[in-house]
Amino acid sequence: MTVSDIEKAYQELAPVVSHTPLQYDRFLSEKYQATILLKREDLQIVRSFKLRGAYYAIAANQEKVARGVVCASAGNHAQGVAYTCQERQLPAVIYMPTTTPQQKINQVKFFGGDFVKIELVGDTFDAAAEAAQRYAADNQMAFIAPFDDPAIIAGQGTAAVEILADADKENHDIDIVVAAIGGGGLISGTAAYLKGKRPNIQIIGAEPIGAASMQAAFDQGEPVALSQIEKFVDGAAVKKVGQLTYQHTKEYVDHLLAVEEGAICQTILELYTKQAIVAEPAGALSVAALELIKEQIKGKTVVCMISGGNNDSSRMAEIEEKSLIYQGLKHYFIINFPQRPGALKEFVSHVLGPDDDITRFEYTKKINRGTGPVMLGILLKRTSDLDALLARIAAFDAQYINLQNNQSLYSLLV
Secondary structure, three states: HHHHHHHHHHHHOOOOOOOOEEEEEEEHHHHHHHEEEEEEEHHHHHHHHEHHHHHHHHHHHOOOOOOOOEOOOOOHHHHHHHHHHHHHHHOOEEEEEEOOOOOHHHHHHHHHHHHHHEEEOOOOHHHHHHHHHHHHHHOOEEOOEEEEOHHHHHHHHHHHHHHHHHHHHHOOOOEEEEEOOOOOHHHHHHHHHHHHOOOOOOOEEEEEEOOOOHHHHHHHOOOOOOOOOOOOOOOOOOOOOHHHHHHHHHHHEEEEEOOHHHHHHHHHHHHHHHHHHOHHHHHHHHHHHHHHHHOOOOEEEEEEEEOOOOOOOOHHHHHHHHHHHOOOOOOEEEEEOOOOOOOHHHHHHHOOOOOOOEEEEEOEEEEEEEOEEEEEEEEEOOHHHHHHHHHHHHOOOOOOEEEEHHHHHHHEEE
């Protein structure tokens, strides 16, 4: 992938996509003692960068797409394809995992209209992709890959053309660019262009810790399929990166970071409350990664790519929960309570701290046992209160279980 390839894509896409802002962020800049600029791809027409690659790949293959197109997507690529097919009046069949948030499904329907048919298949992107490729082959339709395709990579790289143009206009000398990695299309195009134009810019890729498929490829020397992935960061939950994107990332990207889900959730809430930015989990990845490099970025100019804003409002309770757990403020326990009147009152008065709050209480009565297990959620006001709380819980029930220390039980019960 060359600079000229990406500049050619930029010329094709300029009349079609939005030139999204590169915004100075005061809150993050003060927090990290750096100049933090946000590339706002959440403000793109389909609320993610994916329109760039999808439109360019379809426009560049007019003969192949004449019979229609097929794609697989966790949501954002699907919206880019749907929008393009509506604009160019092409039929499309779009495969999405059954776990795709309803908001993204609805948006695909909205952007595609009567030109798009949606098929929900499998629990992961990879399962949906297999089904999509089979359908495309059986029906002689063009398969528009979500990331591992030169046209897709060139299209995604056009965001970097805008970054440099806007940075130069505002006299920003960029030191670091951080971008999310799912399958690797965005980081590939971005890194190829920036390294071609400004080799001194450091490129950092951010992956969710539960789906770090690019790091796995680096470790093995080739793309490999993870045995399982966490699907919460749906826009980056890919079991296996592409061969092309792996090669580009290996050549152009300086460093990979794995970001915890809780940190991503905390960032989503901060972006919303401090800057009124609605970011989806994958969209917040680049900003969440700053916490891992906060010492290295002091005094530097850093661009974070907000890759998407397709966040389902129904997920906000889960996002807040994960954030509180990550911050050490919310905890879950299984505690045996005596089966006698006044046991709960005793727990509240002698174990619970004055600023602690019970957020969940599920009691199972055991006949003739004298005690019964309670699944208890407790919200702290300060993380420093935890040690004292644990000591009081141990005095109340020495056999209590801290569910955060037992992930199998936690995933089953919480």
